[in-house]
Amino acid sequence: MKFSEMCDKMREYYSQGKTACAKIVFSNDTPAWDRHDYSESERTYTFSNQEKYFRPDCIGNSLYAHCEGEVFGLVRLDWYIDNWVIESCEITSVKPA
Numbered sequence: 001m002k003f004s005e006m007c008d009k010m011r012e013y014y015s016q017g018k019t020a021c022a023k024i025v026f027s028n029d030t031p032a033w034d035r036h037d038y039s040e041s042e043r044t045y046t047f048s049n050q051e052k053y054f055r056p057d058c059i060g061n062s063l064y065a066h067c068e069g070e071v072f073g074l075v076r077l078d079w080y081i082d083n084w085v086i087e088s089c090e091i092t093s094v095k096p097a
Contacts, residue, residue, distance in 0.1 A: 006090070
C-alpha cells in the first residue's frame with residue numbers, strides 16, 4: 001500500500017468514528033541516515049489515526065509514532081516522512097466506532 005493510500009484510509013476511518021492503527025517500515029536505503037544496518041524493528045514505526053495528521057478538525061498536522069525497536073522512542077514522523085524512504089506501510093487494525 002502506498003503511504004498516500006494509507007493516509008486516505010486512516011482519514012476515512014477517523015471520519016467514521018473508527019480507531020485505526022498502522023505501521024510504516026522505512027528502508028535501510030534512506031540516504032539521510034548515518035547507519036544503514038538497522039533491524040526491521042528499529043525501522044518500524046506505529047501510530048493511530050487519532051494523530052493530528054489524520055484529523056481535519058485539528059489545526060496542527062503532527063504525526064507522532066513509536067519505534068517498535070524502542071531505539072528511538074517517540075518520533076515526530078511528519079518532520080521526516082518526505083526524506084525517509086518507505087519500504088512498506090499497512091493498516092494493522094481497525095476498531096469499530
